[in-house]
Amino acid sequence: MFENLSDKLSDRLRKIRGQANISEKNIEEAIKDVRLSLLEADVNFKVVKVFIERVKAKALGAEVLKGVNAGQQFTSIVHEELKEILGKETVPLNFKENPSVFFMVGLQGTGKTTSSAKLALHLRQKHKKKAGLVSVDIYRPAAMDQLKLLAKQNGLSYFDSDPSQKPKDIVKAAMEWAKKELVEIIIFDTAGRLQIDEDLMAEIKELKAMTNPQEVLLVADAMLGQQSVSVAKGFNDAMGLTGLILTKVDGDARGGAALSIRETVGVPIKFL
Numbered sequence: 001m002f003e004n005l006s007d008k009l010s011d012r013l014r015k016i017r018g019q020a021n022i023s024e025k026n027i028e029e030a031i032k033d034v035r036l037s038l039l040e041a042d043v044n045f046k047v048v049k050v051f052i053e054r055v056k057a058k059a060l061g062a063e064v065l066k067g068v069n070a071g072q073q074f075t076s077i078v079h080e081e082l083k084e085i086l087g088k089e090t091v092p093l094n095f096k097e098n099p100s101v102f103f104m105v106g107l108q109g110t111g112k113t114t115s116s117a118k119l120a121l122h123l124r125q126k127h128k129k130k131a132g133l134v135s136v137d138i139y140r141p142a143a144m145d146q147l148k149l150l151a152k153q154n155g156l157s158y159f160d161s162d163p164s165q166k167p168k169d170i171v172k173a174a175m176e177w178a179k180k181e182l183v184e185i186i187i188f189d190t191a192g193r194l195q196i197d198e199d200l201m202a203e204i205k206e207l208k209a210m211t212n213p214q215e216v217l218l219v220a221d222a223m224l225g226q227q228s229v230s231v232a233k234g235f236n237d238a239m240g241l242t243g244l245i246l247t248k249v250d251g252d253a254r255g256g257a258a259l260s261i262r263e264t265v266g267v268p269i270k271f272l
Contacts, residue, residue, distance in 0.1 A: 041259075051081065087269060091270065117133065144161060148160065171188065174188070216242050218241050218244050220232070228257040229261065245272075
């Protein structure tokens with residue numbers, strides 16, 4: 001995914017690599033091409049504007065290093081700014097409480113249910129933690145069945161919720177179940193919508209108030225593009241996101257959603 005974006009930028013920057021000095025003129029030409037590359041990668045236009053302003057300020061204020069031409073140095077500045085947005089350091093999951101509570105949030109179709117099972121398996125294999133899976137998506141019985149099947153296939157603990165229950169009743173009962181079963185991390189697979197609405201936000205706010213989760217992870221489609229900013233801001237305002245899980249990164253996405261969400265909301269990317 002990010003390789004595609006990087007290749008695009010590299011192609012655009014070749015034209016200034018032979019320049020001896022960084023100047024307003026040769027930077028302006030390159031800036032236009034970088035802007036176009038980012039927009040083609042479906043990075044949010046406001047994010048592109050801020051990114052370009054920062055790159056330009058750094059480039060024009062930089063002294064050209066000995067033995068390095070202007071194009072190489074400009075390429076390095078763009079690369080470093082991309083790394084700055086995406087995050088240079090790994091931010092670990094927070095499971096200091098016992099039991100710890102993780103919320104998986106996002107729109108329908110982003111892969112929340114599958115990601116929930118993958119996360120539980122990761123916690124068991126890498127961190128030797130007993131994770132329990134709980135579905136509170138009463139609006140899609142198939143999602144409950146899917147999570148139950150994934151739990152069974154992978155030998156994971158699962159709380160058997162029912163579509164006839166209210167989400168808050170499922171959460172309350174699941175918390176008691178976790179204590180009895182010595183579950184160390186409870187992963188709640190929350191309901192999604194085709195788009196953010198008031199009912200969805202009110203529901204997840206209520207569930208958060210009941211549990212005080214250590215992690216609120218936004219599961220986002222890497223190909224979401226421009227819409228990713230409004231989705232991330234909506235969930236962040238309602239829940240206070242702690243991390244991002246990007247799905248479908250093996251498609252033709254070029255990093256637009258990752259860059260847009262990271263720059264707008266600032267939460268770390270925890271999994272691809």
